[in-house]
Amino acid sequence: MAANYWESTQRKHWQFTKHDLAALRQRLDDEDPGLVQMFPLPQLRHLNIYFNQQINRLGKRLGVRQQAMATAQVYLKRFYTRTAIRQTNPYLVIATALYLACKMEECPQHIRMLTQEARSLWPSDLLGHDPARVGECEFSLISEMHSQLIVHQPYRSLLGVQDEFGLTQDEMSLAWTVINDHYMTDLPLLHPPHVVALTAVLLALVLRPSANATAAGGGGSAGAAAAAAAANAGGVAMAATALAQAQAQVQARAAAIAAAGGGGGAPGFGSQGSQQQAGFSQGNSQGNSQGDGLAAEPKKVTDPRLAKVQRFAAWLADSNIDVEAMVDCTQELISFYECHEQYNDKHTKEQINRFVKARNLDK
Amino acid sequence: MSLTNPPSTATGPGSVSAARTQTLKRSVQAAFEDPTGRGTGSMGYQSKVRVTDRYKVIGFISSGTYGRVYKALGRHGQPGEFAIKKFKPDKEGEQASYTGISQSAVREMALCSELNHGNVIRLVEIILEDKCIFMVFEYAEHDLLQIIHHHTQQPRHPIPPSTIKSIMFQLLNGCQYLHTNWVLHRDLKPANIMVTSGGEVKIGDLGLARLSYKPLHSLYGGDKVVVTIWYRAPELLLGSRHYTPAIDMWAVGCIFAELLSLRPIFKGEEAKMDSKKTVPFQRNQMQKIVDIMGLPTKERWPLLTSTTEYSQLSTLQPPIHHGGHHHGHHYQSQRQAAAANAAVSHLEKWYYNTINQQTGGSGPGSGTSPLASLGAEGYKLLAGLLEYDPERRLTAAAALQHPFFSTGDPVSANCFEGLKTEYPHRRVSQDDNDIRTSSLPGTKRSGLPDDSLRPGKRVKEG
Numbered sequence: 001m002a003a004n005y006w007e008s009t010q011r012k013h014w015q016f017t018k019h020d021l022a023a024l025r026q027r028l029d030d031e032d033p034g035l036v037q038m039f040p041l042p043q044l045r046h047l048n049i050y051f052n053q054q055i056n057r058l059g060k061r062l063g064v065r066q067q068a069m070a071t072a073q074v075y076l077k078r079f080y081t082r083t084a085i086r087q088t089n090p091y092l093v094i095a096t097a098l099y100l101a102c103k104m105e106e107c108p109q110h111i112r113m114l115t116q117e118a119r120s121l122w123p124s125d126l127l128g129h130d131p132a133r134v135g136e137c138e139f140s141l142i143s144e145m146h147s148q149l150i151v152h153q154p155y156r157s158l159l160g161v162q163d164e165f166g167l168t169q170d171e172m173s174l175a176w177t178v179i180n181d182h183y184m185t186d187l188p189l190l191h192p193p194h195v196v197a198l199t200a201v202l203l204a205l206v207l208r209p210s211a212n213a214t215a216a217g218g219g220g221s222a223g224a225a226a227a228a229a230a231a232n233a234g235g236v237a238m239a240a241t242a243l244a245q246a247q248a249q250v251q252a253r254a255a256a257i258a259a260a261g262g263g264g265g266a267p268g269f270g271s272q273g274s275q276q277q278a279g280f281s282q283g284n285s286q287g288n289s290q291g292d293g294l295a296a297e298p299k300k301v302t303d304p305r306l307a308k309v310q311r312f313a314a315w316l317a318d319s320n321i322d323v324e325a326m327v328d329c330t331q332e333l334i335s336f337y338e339c340h341e342q343y344n345d346k347h348t349k350e351q352i353n354r355f356v357k358a359r360n361l362d363k
Numbered sequence: 364m365s366l367t368n369p370p371s372t373a374t375g376p377g378s379v380s381a382a383r384t385q386t387l388k389r390s391v392q393a394a395f396e397d398p399t400g401r402g403t404g405s406m407g408y409q410s411k412v413r414v415t416d417r418y419k420v421i422g423f424i425s426s427g428t429y430g431r432v433y434k435a436l437g438r439h440g441q442p443g444e445f446a447i448k449k450f451k452p453d454k455e456g457e458q459a460s461y462t463g464i465s466q467s468a469v470r471e472m473a474l475c476s477e478l479n480h481g482n483v484i485r486l487v488e489i490i491l492e493d494k495c496i497f498m499v500f501e502y503a504e505h506d507l508l509q510i511i512h513h514h515t516q517q518p519r520h521p522i523p524p525s526t527i528k529s530i531m532f533q534l535l536n537g538c539q540y541l542h543t544n545w546v547l548h549r550d551l552k553p554a555n556i557m558v559t560s561g562g563e564v565k566i567g568d569l570g571l572a573r574l575s576y577k578p579l580h581s582l583y584g585g586d587k588v589v590v591t592i593w594y595r596a597p598e599l600l601l602g603s604r605h606y607t608p609a610i611d612m613w614a615v616g617c618i619f620a621e622l623l624s625l626r627p628i629f630k631g632e633e634a635k636m637d638s639k640k641t642v643p644f645q646r647n648q649m650q651k652i653v654d655i656m657g658l659p660t661k662e663r664w665p666l667l668t669s670t671t672e673y674s675q676l677s678t679l680q681p682p683i684h685h686g687g688h689h690h691g692h693h694y695q696s697q698r699q700a701a702a703a704n705a706a707v708s709h710l711e712k713w714y715y716n717t718i719n720q721q722t723g724g725s726g727p728g729s730g731t732s733p734l735a736s737l738g739a740e741g742y743k744l745l746a747g748l749l750e751y752d753p754e755r756r757l758t759a760a761a762a763l764q765h766p767f768f769s770t771g772d773p774v775s776a777n778c779f780e781g782l783k784t785e786y787p788h789r790r791v792s793q794d795d796n797d798i799r800t801s802s803l804p805g806t807k808r809s810g811l812p813d814d815s816l817r818p819g820k821r822v823k824e825g
Contacts, residue, residue, distance in 0.1 A: 004544065009477055103469045106573065111463035135461025139408040139491045142464070142472065147489045149473035150574075 005192060009148035014078055016189050021081065028084040035086050039355035042348045045185065045339050047085075050348045051076055052184045054094050054122075061117050062109055064102060066180075071151045072101035073183040075141060081189070082144045089361035090352060091118065091125040096137040104149050111135060125356055128363040154179045157197035165201060165312060175204035178333065185336050191325050198321060199329040205309050206238040238306070242313040243327050249317035410492035417490070418445060418499070422791030429468070429570060434502060434791045444502035445487060449495055459494050467570045468496055474546060474569050475500075482537030484557055484567040503557030503565055505786055507618065511553055513786055515625050524736050527622045529778035530556075531744075532768055533564035534615060539759035541566070542608040548572045551614035552594045553621060562777030575608070590614060592633040592648050597659065598753050600645045600652075602671035609753035612762070616748025623734060623741075624717045628655065644672045646679070654682050656749065657708045664752035681705030710749060714742045740767040 005011055016024070025044075029036045041047060052073060059069040075097040095118035102109045111131045118134075119126045142149070158175055161167075167175070178200035182188065187196055316323055356362050418435040425432050430451035436444060450468050475486035475498065487499040507530070514522050534556060541548055550571040557565040571590075590599060596613035598606055620628035631648030653659075658681060661667045681704065718734035718741065744767040747757035757765070768774050775781075 007479070099463065100469070103464075103466045104473060108466050131463065132461045135463045136408045138464060139461070139494075142469075142489075143408070143410065143491045147472040147476045149469065150477050 005152045005194070008150065008152060009146075010150070010152050011192065013146070013148060014189065015192065016081075018186075018190065021186060021189060024081045028082075031084060032086075035084070035355075039086055039351070039358070041085065041351055042344075043339075045336060046343050046348050047352075048077075048184045048186075049340065049343050050345065050352070051090065051094060053345075054091070055098060058095060058098055058114075058118055058121055061121060062098075062114060064098065064109065065105065065107055067153065067155065068101045068105040068107055069098070070153050070155070070180075070183060071105055072097040074151045074188050075101055075145065075149075077186070077189055078145050079141055083140070086355050086359070089125065089356055091122045091356070092129060092133060092137050092361075093141070094118075095126070096134050096141055099134055100138055100141055100149070104151075125353065125362050152193045154182070154193040154197035154200065157194040158200060161197065161201060165205075165308075165315075167201065167204070171201075171204045174207065175200040178203050181336070182329075182333065184340075185332050187329060187332055190332075191329055195322060195325045195329055198316070199326050199333065202239050202242060202309070202312060202326070202330065203333065205305065205312060206242070238309055239330055240327075242309045243316075243323060243330065245310070246313040246316040247323045247327070249314070250323060253317070408491075410490060412490055412492075414447065414490045414492055414497045414499075417441075418447060420447070422793055424789060424791055434789075435499075441487075446500045446502045448498040448500065450498075451495075461494055464496065470571075470573055471569045472496070472498065474572055474574075478541075478544070478546070478569075480537060480540040482533045482564055482566060483540060484565040500567070501559075501565075503567070504560040504788055505558040506567075506789075507553035507556040507558065507622070509789065510558065510786055511621060511625050519625070521625070521732065521734050522622055523782060524734055525772055525775065525781055526778045527619075527734075527737070528768065528772075529562065529775045529780070530558070530564055530622060531615075531619055532763070532774045533776075533778065534566070534618065535759050535762045537564065537566040538608075538611055538615060539763060541572070542611070542759050545575050546572055547575050547608055548611050548614075549590055551611050551618065552591050553618055556618065558778065562775070562779035564778060592631060592645065593617065593627045593629055595645070595648065596753065597649070597652060597751055598670065600649045601667075601673065601676075602642070602644075603666075603669075603753075607753055608758065609756045612748055612756050612759065613753075615759075615762075616745060619745055619748060620713075620717075623714075623737075623745075628713075644675045646675065649675075650679050653679050655709050655713050656751065657682055658705045659751040660706045663706070664755075666752070666754075682707070682709060708746075710746055711742055714745060736771065737767075738770075740765070740770055743767065 042050075055069055055072050055076070058064075059072070072094070076093060079093060079097070095114060099109060099111060099114050102114075111134055115129065115131045115134050119129060155176070158172070158179060162172060175197075179196065182196055182200070316326070417438055419438050420433050420435045422434045423431065424434055424446060430449045433447045433449065434444060435447050450465075472489055475484075476489070479485075484503065485501045487501060490497040490499065510522065514520055538548070538551075546569075548566065548569065548571070550568060551566070555566070555568040557567045559565065590596070590610060594614035594617045596606070596610040599610060617628055629648065629651040631645065631651040634643040634645055634647065636642060658676060658679065659667055667673060681701070718737055719732050744757075744762065744765050747765070748762065750756040779786075
């Protein structure tokens with residue numbers, strides 16, 4: 001459904017387990033093992049970083065909104081679960097994904113304008129490409145995605161919980177950056193948008209936005225959060241503790257329910273409503289005062305920050321959010337930030353361009 | 364587009380008898396046949412399924428600016444009948460090329476793939492083949508335009524009240540589903556409301572529909588003009604910047620009125636866009652509304668004064684006032700009385716005239732009108748839907764709770780329940796002008812000549 005994630009085609013058809021995803025990709029590789037051998041590609045995460053950057057570069061040139069770029073990222077991921085990368089010209093697919101996403105997100109771009117921008121951005125990769133090629137590729141994209149083009153993004157969920165957790169401006173923008181970064185991972189194909197959004201909130205709470213990371217943010221979108229993560233081993237530990245705490249509470253409550261003989265109910269959310277609300281109001285009042293402290297004296301925030309994280313954990317335990325999914329999400333993001341350190345733009349680009357040129361996909 | 368594709372000639376696989384294909388009439392099937400060579404090359408798009416392999420086209424239903432609709436049967440035992448909507452490819456010169464899919468087609472494909480409700484037309488599949496888009500829907504034997512048309516045939520006879528009630532309930536139910544999912548239909552009118560032979564009402568044609576949840580641009584920015592003129596809500600006519608699901612509810616009110624009277628209630632003439640593409644004030648349409656509803660006032664509609672065309676209202680004629688003689692009071696009170704009169708709604712009078720005028724028998728004086736049974740609740744529902752202020756207008760959810768549906772006979776899920784007669788089936792023609800050369804824009808429809816007189820929707824793609 002258009003407004004309801006639980007009834008959406010995204011949940012029904014485009015959310016995979018890691019195992020499913022690996023099997024899909026293996027099948028694509030097996031279609032033409034010779035091709036895979038002839039043109040080695042960088043690890044998928046590095047490839048994703050590169051694709052992400054290219055979408056953002058084209059999007060920025062055209063003045064496209066974040067939401068449309070995010071949708072294009074998801075289209076690209078969906079498409080490449082069904083089509084082998086080496087069979088395509090990724091630059092054409094990127095341009096087309098953005099063209100289609102702009103229409104879906106109600107900020108359409110003219111096909112000529114977009115093709116022109118794409119060609120001047122990647123002059124040697126789209127040599128023989130005219131708008132008709134984008135139009136044709138659009139058919140491939142829609143067909144492979146079974147016309148399931150409505151994408152639920154974590155941004156909306158994030159805005160929805162901003163007040164609930166009394167998130168400060170800094171925390172919001174860090175969470176926003178984490179969501180931007182998650183498009184460089186497989187997470188959009190693995191977890192629902194609200195799980196991603198809540199993970200981003202947790203990371204924003206534990207990873208202190210540092211001044212130099214914000215300054216470096218202009219270079220790459222992953223810059224800010226990656227730097228924060230690297231400088232913040234303590235924060236990561238805090239996130240892990242919070243999630244473990246939430247999980248323990250859920251399990252304890254499930255055990256209590258089972259012991260009391262209350263069968264059938266899903267664990268973790270019984271008659272906790274009043275308790276939960278009390279937690280909220282407290283969280284709001286303290287959240288505000290903490291925001292002030294954060295701006296003035298970064299060093300003194302450790303305690304209120306911890307309190308905020310603990311309230312978040314308590315809220316999680318009382319919700320029916322899949323905490324295990326959040327644990328997985330957190331691990332993916334942390335390991336992505338580590339892997340981002342080794343990313344080599346030039347090397348990645350060369351490997352892509354090799355098969356594009358060799359197979360005449362640019363013509 | 365692959366350069367290796369030879370430009371194809373207009374003759375399809377049947378070119379053995381080239382002379383015969385010169386005839387103007389071609390089989391409907393030809394419209395589905397391959398106009399070009401198949402895509403080649405590693406990036407060439409090639410459909411995995413062919414529409415003619417999966418469906419047997421049995422006739423032409425209608426055409427519009429978007430393309431054409433055909434009736435079809437499944438070739439592989441798919442149960443039921445199908446309506447296949449073929450979007451015409453944009454063409455440049457002789458050879459069709461990929462020029463990018465229109466935004467409205469993209470919206471319709473995406474929304475129909477996502478939606479799933481008994482009162483919204485069901486999409487079966489979408490086939491993208493040879494630069495054309497084929498959307499395969501479940502087939503509906505009737506639509507409200509056709510049903511209304513049938514009742515205007517001599518002897519003119521009203522639609523049975525149980526049918527009206529069931530249609531309205533199902534229509535509102537479909538609207539509620541769309542609106543709770545943030546989908547605005549934006550083109551509700553009798554021709555777009557399908558009815559199956561089992562009496563199920565299905566909202567169709569989501570070509571103008573879009574999501575209203577946090578749009579990136581204001582809804583006004585994209586498509587400047589929405590909703591066919593006769594069903595266009597006053598806030599749209601007055602150029603309001605933000606509009607809501609309430610625009611669909613006004614259209615539902617207009618459809619309710621039309622089911623009662625068998626004529627469009629506000630049958631205005633559309634003012635065309637001028638050469639500068641500025642949207643003109645739809646004076647004639649607004650006047651038709653005022654004639655029955657009275658002039659809107661800021662007491663009835665607080666945000667009225669902030670609409671862009673507010674100043675135009677003073678140039679409209681107050682509704683023609685019947686009866687009510689004035690006595691010779693002084694000037695001031697006469698003016699007040701005139702202003703008050705101008706705002707008076709004549710909808711109640713219109714309603715009772717309508718339900719009492721229509722007779723069920725073969726002429727006047729053959730007993731009371733069957734519509735009289737719809738009573739006062741019918742008026743209240745109508746007035747709630749045709750409320751000037753969009754914020755006070757009934758929502759789909761509220762309308763479903765209206766006493767209109769809980770008083771009298773229970774509402775049937777089959778709008779034809781208890782009817783002795785069957786409505787004529789949709790006319791399906793066997794001939795089709797060659798879609799490859801002659802698809803001029805315009806609305807044609809098999810079997811309903813008067814449809815061409817109805818105004819079409821006009822949308823400027825943003």
